[in-house]
Amino acid sequence: MAFQFVRVELFSRKGKEGRGTGFVFDEVARVPSASIHVQEPDTPIVVHGLAPDALRELHDERAAEARTEVKGGKQRVVRQDQNTLAGVVLSYPVTMDEYRAKPEVVARVLDWERRSVAWLRSQFGDRLVSVVRHEDESHPHLHAYVLPDDPAMTAAHLHPGFRAKAAAKAAGAQPGEDDKALSKRADAAYKSAMRAWLDDYHAKVAQPCGMTRLGPGKRRLTREQWHQEKRQAEALRDTLAKAEALKAKGDAFITTTKEKADRIAGEAAAARAEAVKATEAAQATIVAARAAEKVARQRAETARAASERAERDTRAAKRLSGLGGLLRGLWDGLRKSNVAARIRKAVESELEELRRQVAAAAERATATDAARRETEARVRNLRQNLSDTGRQLAEARQEIAVLRPESAPDSAQAPARR
Incomplete structure (x- = not known):
């Protein structure tokens, strides 16, 4: 077993480097033009909420109706470059060959998937509208999509790091603090919030599934130290599974x-x-x-x-x-x-x-x-x-x-x- 992987991104309709919401929806639906990186694209598996086509329709409808208030109390449509979609990618550290060959690995992946969806719901509530599993790349992984529910459809509110950074800036400079110091403190708030977000995922999902919080390269571990930590993580996973079974009993x-x-x-x-x-x-x-x-x-x-x-x-x-x-x-x-x-x-x-x-x-x-x-x-x-x-x-x-x-x-x- 290896270390955890989870990442959150924001997307706008215009997008950056051609990765707008339209491309994101095409990629998750395995449209050929957006799936060049996949050798043999397969049909995505919906594990929670809407299918990709229904997700696209709901997002585009809400984005077209979204309005933001400007000076004078007037309403205007939101800009094409405003982020209106949050996407979360979560991966399980086994190869697809292992996944297809071993029933016990399939059971572990499904347990990780169940825990991941529960964790996402605890993070985003009803704003989590779709979770899709892909089985046509190197590792089984999930794509989760979250839609903002405010009138302006501001996806930045869904990102824990951006939310903490914006709150630090909104609070203003502290006594003796210039703009540069304020910006530095806001960046620190971003990192702290992301660290807490990743720690929470590790405690709620990765650790019970036998994953470590960080990989060996991040902490300069020797090969023996890394294998020892992996064995400890797997032993903890098995013990937690026994404890859960005993608790259920x-x-x-x-x-x-x-x-x-x-x-x-x-x-x-x-x-x-x-x-x-x-x-x-x-x-x-x-x-x-x-x-x-x-x-x-x-x-x-x-x-x-x-x-x-x-x-x-x-x-x-x-x-x-x-x-x-x-x-x-x-x-x-x-x-x-x-x-x-x-x-x-x-x-x-x-x-x-x-x-x-x-x-x-x-x-x-x-x-x-x-x-x-x-x-x-x-x-x-x-x-x-x-x-x-x-x-x-x-x-x-x-x-x-x-x-x-x-x-x-x-x-x-x-x-x-x-």
């Missing part, structure tokens, strides 16, 4: 755990509600049983009294004279005894039903309590698993800290690959 586990915890909490709440309901039902059943027992005792007492009266009537009947009186007395006693027996049978049936209801309520309460204990055990297991995943993430962060190199010194950008 941890995030998925956390999401799943949260869903399970929510479900378990819902089940526990339902179990508690069922337990409360079962307890209330049991209490109500006990109250009803006590009331029924009281009624049963009253009925039993009534039956006992009826039985005693029947016995007394029977004895009285025996004392009656004559066979007819005796028979009538016996009949009345038997009738009252049958009434008492029916009362006792009904009372015993009601008591048995009440005993069954009390036993069922007690069984439901016991089952609910067991479910609650099982739910609490599952929650404890999930918390332990989450703790283990957090420990693994901490170990990965320590490994990354050991491999991560210190910030490299600044230098000029490398020559562009096209």
Whole structure:
């Protein structure tokens, strides 16, 4: 793996040395007259936003409508030599032969591409209108195009270096500073802003993809030192990839755990509600049983009294004279005894039903309590698993800290690959 390459340029419709916006759009679309440097031009691959033809149409339409305000509040069309387009070139340091031959290299290029597009969106937002990949030159690379969204369509605002330089000049000279010193400070602001821009790309994209910030020639490294730094960058890339995979696994586990915890909490709440309901039902059943027992005792007492009266009537009947009186007395006693027996049978049936209801309520309460204990055990297991995943993430962060190199010194950008 080698060092990073990213470059930003501004273009006007008139252009310099024949490289106006029209030529830029022809080149990215692989129009033959603008692709002489490519041996076998291939169709560009759109990875974000608009295709080249739609990009050209949108730019030309906005540029034709752009207006700038002059003295007296009048509006005029923008000049042909005003920059109206920003282009960013990003390259991945592998040959096309490696890219076509090794699936693992393709996977790394696609990961770099995904990170690059995300980084460009963080830099330019919705002003990033197109990103195209070329696979017909020496290295796989991206062309990104950004359109300004102000009424004058001022692309200079999109360039981090020019933006910082303009801000320094707009602030004016400091005490004791002449125009030359102000210009020098503005140039320093330009370099500082570009350095920060390149550092940000390295931190967000290049470093996770195993690229170094600078090449060996910029820092006068020996061949062995350069290979050692490349090995360290690749080791850091692999460690970061493992950390990202572990983080994704941890995030998925956390999401799943949260869903399970929510479900378990819902089940526990339902179990508690069922337990409360079962307890209330049991209490109500006990109250009803006590009331029924009281009624049963009253009925039993009534039956006992009826039985005693029947016995007394029977004895009285025996004392009656004559066979007819005796028979009538016996009949009345038997009738009252049958009434008492029916009362006792009904009372015993009601008591048995009440005993069954009390036993069922007690069984439901016991089952609910067991479910609650099982739910609490599952929650404890999930918390332990989450703790283990957090420990693994901490170990990965320590490994990354050991491999991560210190910030490299600044230098000029490398020559562009096209």
